[in-house]
Amino acid sequence: MSNNEKPQKTTDLHIGDAVPGCKKKDPMLVIDHVKKTFGGLTAVDVEHLEIPSGVITALIGPNGAGKTTLFNLLTGFDTPDTGAWSFMGTSLSGVPSFKVAQMGQVRTFQLTKALSLLTVIENMKLGAKGQSGESIFRALFPGFWKKQDEDIEVKAMELLKRFKLDTKKDDFAASLSGGQRKLLEMARALMTDPTLVMLDEPMAGVNPALTQSLLDHVISLKGEGMTVLFVEHDMHMVRHIADWVVVMAEGKVVAEGPPETVMKEQAVIDAYLGAHQETDLGEVTGRINIIKGEDK
Amino acid sequence: MKFLLDDTRRRALRIILVALLAVFGGLSVSAPALGDSVGEEYSATVFGNVKIDGEPIAGVRIVVDGGGYTAETVTDSDGRWSIGVPEVRNYNVTLDESTLPEGISVLEGGATQEVEFGLTDRVAKNFFIGEGERNETSIFDQIVSRFIYGINFGLMLGLAAVGVSLVFGTTGLSNFSHGEMVTFGAVAALIFGVGLQLPLFIAIPIAVALSAGLGWSLDAGLWRPLRKKGLGIVQLMIVSIGLSLTMRYIIQFVIGGGTEQLPGFDSPKINLFGAVALSSTDLMSMGLSIVVIIAFAYWLLRTKTGKATRAISDNPDLAAASGIDVDKVIRIVWIMAASLAGLAGVLWAYFRPGIKWDMGTQILLLIFAAVTLGGLGTAFGALIGALIVGVLVEMSGLIIPADLKYVGALVVLIVVLLVRPQGLLGRKQRVG
Amino acid sequence: MDWGSILNNTLAGFLTPTTIAFALAALGLAMHFGFAGLLNFGIAGFMAIGGYGYAISVLTFGLPWWAGMLVGVLGSVVFALILGIPTLRLRGDYLAIATIAAAEIARLLFLTTAFTDVTGSADGLFGFNSRPDGSGFQNSNPIPQGTYGFGPFTYNEQTLWVLVFGLIVLTVAVWFLWALMRSPWGRVIKGIREDEEAVRSLGKNVFAYKLQALVIGGVFGALGGIIYTAAQNISPGVYVTSLTFFIWTSLLLGGAATIFGPVIGAVIFWVIQAFLSNLLPALSTSGILPVSTTQASTLRFVLVGIGLMLLVIYRPQGIFGDKRELTFVK
Ligand SMILES: Nc1ncnc2c1ncn2[C@@H]1O[C@H](COP(=O)(O)OP(=O)(O)OP(=O)(O)O)[C@@H](O)[C@H]1O
Numbered sequence A: 001m002s003n004n005e006k007p008q009k010t011t012d013l014h015i016g017d018a019v020p021g022c023k024k025k026d027p028m029l030v031i032d033h034v035k036k037t038f039g040g041l042t043a044v045d046v047e048h049l050e051i052p053s054g055v056i057t058a059l060i061g062p063n064g065a066g067k068t069t070l071f072n073l074l075t076g077f078d079t080p081d082t083g084a085w086s087f088m089g090t091s092l093s094g095v096p097s098f099k100v101a102q103m104g105q106v107r108t109f110q111l112t113k114a115l116s117l118l119t120v121i122e123n124m125k126l127g128a129k130g131q132s133g134e135s136i137f138r139a140l141f142p143g144f145w146k147k148q149d150e151d152i153e154v155k156a157m158e159l160l161k162r163f164k165l166d167t168k169k170d171d172f173a174a175s176l177s178g179g180q181r182k183l184l185e186m187a188r189a190l191m192t193d194p195t196l197v198m199l200d201e202p203m204a205g206v207n208p209a210l211t212q213s214l215l216d217h218v219i220s221l222k223g224e225g226m227t228v229l230f231v232e233h234d235m236h237m238v239r240h241i242a243d244w245v246v247v248m249a250e251g252k253v254v255a256e257g258p259p260e261t262v263m264k265e266q267a268v269i270d271a272y273l274g275a276h277q278e279t280d281l282g283e284v285t286g287r288i289n290i291i292k293g294e295d296k
Numbered sequence B: 001m002k003f004l005l006d007d008t009r010r011r012a013l014r015i016i017l018v019a020l021l022a023v024f025g026g027l028s029v030s031a032p033a034l035g036d037s038v039g040e041e042y043s044a045t046v047f048g049n050v051k052i053d054g055e056p057i058a059g060v061r062i063v064v065d066g067g068g069y070t071a072e073t074v075t076d077s078d079g080r081w082s083i084g085v086p087e088v089r090n091y092n093v094t095l096d097e098s099t100l101p102e103g104i105s106v107l108e109g110g111a112t113q114e115v116e117f118g119l120t121d122r123v124a125k126n127f128f129i130g131e132g133e134r135n136e137t138s139i140f141d142q143i144v145s146r147f148i149y150g151i152n153f154g155l156m157l158g159l160a161a162v163g164v165s166l167v168f169g170t171t172g173l174s175n176f177s178h179g180e181m182v183t184f185g186a187v188a189a190l191i192f193g194v195g196l197q198l199p200l201f202i203a204i205p206i207a208v209a210l211s212a213g214l215g216w217s218l219d220a221g222l223w224r225p226l227r228k229k230g231l232g233i234v235q236l237m238i239v240s241i242g243l244s245l246t247m248r249y250i251i252q253f254v255i256g257g258g259t260e261q262l263p264g265f266d267s268p269k270i271n272l273f274g275a276v277a278l279s280s281t282d283l284m285s286m287g288l289s290i291v292v293i294i295a296f297a298y299w300l301l302r303t304k305t306g307k308a309t310r311a312i313s314d315n316p317d318l319a320a321a322s323g324i325d326v327d328k329v330i331r332i333v334w335i336m337a338a339s340l341a342g343l344a345g346v347l348w349a350y351f352r353p354g355i356k357w358d359m360g361t362q363i364l365l366l367i368f369a370a371v372t373l374g375g376l377g378t379a380f381g382a383l384i385g386a387l388i389v390g391v392l393v394e395m396s397g398l399i400i401p402a403d404l405k406y407v408g409a410l411v412v413l414i415v416v417l418l419v420r421p422q423g424l425l426g427r428k429q430r431v432g
Numbered sequence C: 001m002d003w004g005s006i007l008n009n010t011l012a013g014f015l016t017p018t019t020i021a022f023a024l025a026a027l028g029l030a031m032h033f034g035f036a037g038l039l040n041f042g043i044a045g046f047m048a049i050g051g052y053g054y055a056i057s058v059l060t061f062g063l064p065w066w067a068g069m070l071v072g073v074l075g076s077v078v079f080a081l082i083l084g085i086p087t088l089r090l091r092g093d094y095l096a097i098a099t100i101a102a103a104e105i106a107r108l109l110f111l112t113t114a115f116t117d118v119t120g121s122a123d124g125l126f127g128f129n130s131r132p133d134g135s136g137f138q139n140s141n142p143i144p145q146g147t148y149g150f151g152p153f154t155y156n157e158q159t160l161w162v163l164v165f166g167l168i169v170l171t172v173a174v175w176f177l178w179a180l181m182r183s184p185w186g187r188v189i190k191g192i193r194e195d196e197e198a199v200r201s202l203g204k205n206v207f208a209y210k211l212q213a214l215v216i217g218g219v220f221g222a223l224g225g226i227i228y229t230a231a232q233n234i235s236p237g238v239y240v241t242s243l244t245f246f247i248w249t250s251l252l253l254g255g256a257a258t259i260f261g262p263v264i265g266a267v268i269f270w271v272i273q274a275f276l277s278n279l280l281p282a283l284s285t286s287g288i289l290p291v292s293t294t295q296a297s298t299l300r301f302v303l304v305g306i307g308l309m310l311l312v313i314y315r316p317q318g319i320f321g322d323k324r325e326l327t328f329v330k
């Protein structure tokens, strides 16, 4: 897909006004009164939030807004002080993180967790669900798992191609570059065939050309019915693929809505985007003029 | 008595010879110092009470034997008896039933029973006689005296534990060789106090200074280069195990497998109140610990290096970024840790009593228990943890057999890890 | 100096019940640490429970030897569960301290005079390998009385029986570990070693896997203790923390994340030990080394310590480990 071709956006997701905490027509995640404090600091304090199904939702907000913490809470990696949330109608409060993942809600980490001393392909195969060879008794006899393992490998190789990692197949993950690790982690998460994939800054450190192709991949995932929730600081990307945007600041949801409208809201501009979002950074700081001056 | 003391000194001189030999690779052949010989007044004591229905029985003959040593006594008018023994080891205690009044005998466990010392030098052995009722009048006294003993032990343990905690806080290393730094202090005091016959108030400071030197050289020669090499914490931990083995067996090489004593280890107990009897060394040991701990607290809270230490424990990268010379602070931490461990070693040598090549290893786990209880990496947590462990170890002897006292503390260690893995004063770490 | 006998005794270190016991225990540690990343410093406790479980069941409960050995193995499973269920959630270094403490608790319980009737306290237990009623391990010895082998590898029928039995157990253990580690199960285990949060985020029950790994490695440790005990009396003085550290040394010698490394490491450890324990006293009696014989034998443990340090610093992957696959990640 080329740059000028706009991806098909899903619209009309909400009921009533697009205000913080508004109801969705078909919510996948419903969050109520989730609060988490660290000592005196309130990291997350979400009154009500619904994440729509089958679409791509972006979670944005300034550094320290509580986005990663919210991810941790929703996926069972941390426990909130109070609050409840449900995933496709099932309550997830107190459900351990691995069960959350088994139910189809899979996340990646902002600080990459590549399994360094496993090869790239092993990393990928680890992601696959329902492997009979992962039970200790069947593991002893390859007859039980050999066939399945081969199928998984084929699937893993397809994804690796997509993520331009196929040539690194047999390298230890430790030898990958920072961006490649990010890619590997995302590909590994996709190996689980998630219903909802939660990506914490997936494209940080990935080069523009590859970002473009991966975004296309994410959009095609949406086409296959997968729901995506991602945290991202790159507004071009958010605008490009998100169907819905949730803005957090100081632990609270301060705005939500379709990307075009939400980014024009004064609260969002004040808290996060800044007044000069459309202008080039060079002009904002005045450095470009100075350089130009020197050139003359 | 005089002769025996001379003998101790002669043997200690031999120890120094061997030590020098080990250090300089000398050529003369020397026998290892083995075995044990102490004065007539031993500080380790087996004691008990012979009573029936609360009535003391006088004149009952009690025999203690074990390790080639035999002694006997008869109970006094209060039914009490007490026998000093040369070593902290197992003994057989026999109650001569023929000396009991008509028709009364030992009901449980037989007339000869084994006693084992826990971590202190006193152990009680009471026989169930007559109707098998245990004498309960002294329970309260026992609680009080064990509590005070526990505090004494805990203070000593605290001196050793803060070092482990500081090192962990600043470098992330769980130092398994800390036990040997404790032994080192005691052995240094032995060499100077007994071998060279220097008075204790000189020998102990020298021992502490040498310990400081050990801390300095370990950091300069081993830990700092390894940090520079970028070894992971698990690797460092195993290096510390290797170091622990190395040091432990070098010490055995030098002082042999027996138990040595420092002068004044057998100073008599002074009856303070109730059943609480402490020797002058106990009192001095407690006083010294408290003074040192206060000085340490001042250092940590008020001085620049102390503050820097805490800053590094909090966040090493941030500390380095804000201009703290991390390597210099870690060097000081090692010196501190080693000197406190050395001092703890001297006190531990009095508390046990005796200096043995594996004495440090014996309390290493209790030190870890203290540190973990307080929260790895928090120095004051380690102190509190040490006091709790000390008191617990001593008090648990009231309920469980003396030789299982250790077990109590270790079980508590595991339980604490379960309930509050970050320890009493520690903090949780960020995930994800 | 009698070089002939030194060489002979050194070679004998290759194959002894102790070497096999060490190999099994080191294999257990490879499962724990090398593959699953669990810092178990309590392997001596697992060995003690295996050995005592066997000895006590035979002596106190009159079980036949094979049932006694099974009890030893079951004992280690229970120990692993009791230890693992609460502590496996802990951070690595806490686990190290918890396991070393648990092993000490086990040892002190075997040592205490409170249970002398059952454990023999400090004296330990004996007379369980051959039973008057014919139910002992040596009673089932199929090898006729006699002397077998050649040179340094000369054994009587009793030792030979322990060796044969031990080698069978070791072979099964090696196969078991190899089969597990090439399977998807092994992949999950290695993933956990690298980063358990990541594995958890992929929907694997990390805790259950760690517990399985702890049990399997613990059973290997117990089997080591059983083989050790099948060759001699049992006493609590053996199962001290130093034993744990010596087994760690064996493991790291061979390579922690390998299948054959632990076995070869145990062999190397004991060959070197046998060599030094013969050489150093001989050097001392012949006056080359200016120390007493007791000191000379102490020296070899000093060398073990130094060796362990050098190994971890300069060759952490062990002699047979993959240079790239260092097991020390964090
Ligand atoms: N374990 C913790 N202990 C103490 N404070 C924490 C912890 N985890 C997060 N915080 C604090 O909570 C706040 C929210 O952190 P969080 O990582 O969720 O931010 P974020 O929105 O993901 O930021 P970024 O965009 O920079 O990734 C921050 O102020 C952070 O310092």
Ligand SMILES: [Mg+2]
Pocket (backbone or CB within 6 Å): A067, A068, A069, A110, A200
């Ligand atoms: Mg974040």
